[in-house]
Amino acid sequence: MFEIATAKGYGMRISIVGGGFAGLAAAQVAEEVTSDVQLYDKGAYSGDRRGAWGEMVWDYSKLPLDRHVPGYVREANTGIFVGSNGKTTVTVPDGVILNRGELEKHWAGTLERTEIVENADVDEAEFRRLSSESDLLIDATGQFPISRRFTSLSYDVACPTLSGRIEADFSHLYPEPRALAYENYFLWIVPQSPEEATVGLGCREDKPPAELYEDMRQLLAEIDIEPPERESLYGGTDVSNGLRSLSHCSYELNDCTVHIAGDAIGLANSLTGFGMIHAAQSGRAAVRSFxxxxxxxxxxxCQNFWTKAVTGVASPIHHTIGLDGIAQLAKSDIEYQEAFEPQQPADILGAVRTFI
Ligand SMILES: Cc1cc2nc3c(=O)[nH]c(=O)nc-3n(C[C@H](O)[C@H](O)[C@H](O)COP(=O)(O)OP(=O)(O)OC[C@H]3O[C@@H](n4cnc5c(N)ncnc54)[C@H](O)[C@@H]3O)c2cc1C
Incomplete structure (x- = not known):
């Protein structure tokens, strides 16, 4: 059990488990209406807590944060996709490069009325206890949500990943972020500056980190990048939960309403891996709807139908033919005019047109 030092307000109690983009956004809305908000995270808000997971978003303005806050690195309105068909420039409206750990640290620091409980790995019993003491409980625990113990959440295919923030000469790649698709791999390089980038490799096969590291070394050497030290890299998993049904997003536990937000309910785009903006939007929706x-x-x-529809279809295709296969189907020259990720019917029709 974790100690809560907050004096109780007269309002309702909102408890949030998981303090990534979904949990932070939920807390920001919740503390506007009640002084009794608790946010639990199993980690701590140190600037490097995220290692080097995804560092790029589009539609940054949809985040409830100003530009140029700590963790905001720079604008990036184009990206380069390299498949066996060649290079494609992708327009990324309102695209921004982030240092996610720094941004989350800043964001958590702006929450003035939320009790933040760090290093709190909430288990099943604790989650039940929180439900018995809360009016609303938000599960924002990410890819492997705690709610899988209480409701049936389906899983999609998982890809092992290895990623790191490395210092090397990236001047030949700067400023565009790049995604390189191979038959079995996808490699991403997001230059923060000409001297530093976040670099990651995902694999469609379930490979151990040591093997993945060797593959990464070889692929980076092919594009003249000094491979990072093994110790500087983080192992992870990219779970494509695009097929996870939204039907389980809300349930009752001990007479408390539980809302599942962000990656926990499968809102990352399983084709591109992008999901931070969706996570934040759903965290806010989880509180507001209640x-x-x-x-x-x-x-x-309403917010995510098209994303779910596209990723639900694209995810199995992606895992069958790979990212490069999708690029070949699309015959390159993908240039999204509105938003990189279609959210509205008009966008999706535009996107479908580029794919056929
Ligand atoms: C390799 C990789 C690259 C990616 N690149 C990008 C990108 O470039 N752009 C983008 O937009 N998205 C990217 N994504 C997707 C993005 O990371 C997610 O969509 C986003 O982080 C989801 O936010 P969230 O708040 O739902 O979950 P998370 O960010 O996963 O946060 C969940 C939080 O819950 C905490 N937690 C988990 N279990 C417990 C527990 N039991 N008790 C207490 N706390 C707990 C964790 O410590 C964590 O802080 C990438 C994902 C991967 C795997």
Whole structure:
């Protein structure tokens, strides 16, 4: 059990488990209406807590944060996709490069009325206890959510990843972020500056980190990048939960409403891996729908129907033919005019047109 030092307000109690983008956004909305908000995270808000997971977003303005806060690195409105068909420049409207650990640290620091409980690895018993003491409990625990113990959440295919923040000469690649698709791998390089980048490799096969590291060394050597030290890299998993149903996004536990937000309900785009903006949007929706007595599922469906539809279809294709296969199908020259990720019917029609 974790100690809560906060004096109780007269309002409702909102507890949030998981303090990534989904949990932080939820807390930001919750503390506007009640002084009794607790946010639990199993880690701590040190600037390097994220290693070097994804560092790029589009539609940055949809985040409830100013530009040029700590962790905001720079604008990036184009990216380069390299497949066996060649190079494609992708337009990324409102694209921004982040230092995610720094940004989360800053964001957590702006929460003035939220009790943040760090290093709190909430287990099943603790989650139950929180539900018995809360009016609303938000599960924002990411790819492997704690709610899988209480409701049936489906899983999609998982890819092992290895990524790191490395210092090397990236001047030949700067400033565009790059995704390179191979038959079995995808490599991403996001230059923060000409001298530093986050670099990661994902693999479609379940390979141990040592093997993945050797593959990464070889692929980086081919593009004249000094491979990083093994110790400087983080192992991870990219779980494509695009097929996870939104039907389980809300349930009751001990008479408490539980809302599942962010990656926990499968809102990362399983084709591109992008999901931070969706996580933040769903965290806000999880609180607002409860306060306004509206259906959370309905809100998520409105916000994410097309994303889920596209990723639900694209995910199995992606895992069958790989990212490069998709690029070949698309015959390159993918240039999204509106938003890189289609969210509205008009966008999706535009995107489908580019794919056929
Ligand atoms: C390799 C990789 C690269 C990516 N690149 C990008 C990118 O470039 N751009 C982008 O937009 N998205 C990217 N994504 C997707 C993005 O990381 C997620 O969509 C986003 O982080 C989801 O936010 P979230 O808050 O839902 O979950 P998370 O960011 O995963 O946060 C979950 C939080 O819950 C905490 N937690 C988990 N279990 C417990 C527990 N039991 N008790 C307490 N706390 C707990 C964790 O410590 C963590 O802080 C990438 C993902 C991967 C794997």
């Amino acid at each position: 306060l306004q007595g509206e259906s959370y599922k309905r809100r998520l469906l």
